[in-house]
Amino acid sequence: MAELQRALGFDYGTRQIGVAVGQTLTGSAEPLTNLRARDGIPDWDEIGALIKEWRPQVLIVGLPLNMDGTESAMSIRAEKFARRLHGRFQLPVHTVDERLSTFAAKQSLRDNGQSPQSYRDNPVDSLAAALLLETWLADPHKETP
Template structure:
């Protein structure tokens, strides 16, 4: 299961390592990067992931950002609450790519009304899957 961390919403996707498939899940609302932990617990109970992947929003030069520090804190909280292994994945350009894909599928560009965070989480998960080969 993968998460695209954000301060107001967190995209979620799940996948299957054997089949190499991924799919988006509903976005989690967040306040200052803190999700409704009960909603996270319900997702994990439903999908029973073996591993959690969190996108790390690095700067283009590979350096850490304030948001990457918060994403790492979110990852530590996931591990502490759920006891599952958590891996960070470089997510540079995942939101940009998600916007391009969504536009090709007819998205009108109003990302507040029709967010793409779970598509970004799916791309993060696909990146992780590609690194496992």
């Protein structure tokens, strides 16, 4: 039987970073919270508190690639965020292609009868983090090129 791993997923953004938690046993993830960021820089103490609380064995960061699979300015920033996570918390960090995860999160909220105006009050980013984390959980050995 494979070892149970708990993972935290991050949907990186310059103003907000969505966070989700999931685990390999069920391959499912759930939204946790949205963290504020200032020009892409989070409150590292908040992230540290989440890591202490949830004790993940691995961290997953969404990589917002262009639709053709090439790097974008945001994917470069997300990779930098991933390196900083690893450096600060000494946990394995993997990236996963997150193209359309925010779109899928907004569609999920629309499907549940929530309007675009209500997104400010809803966890779009943490829901996107859950979706990208589930993508990684479905195939944890696949690494984004």
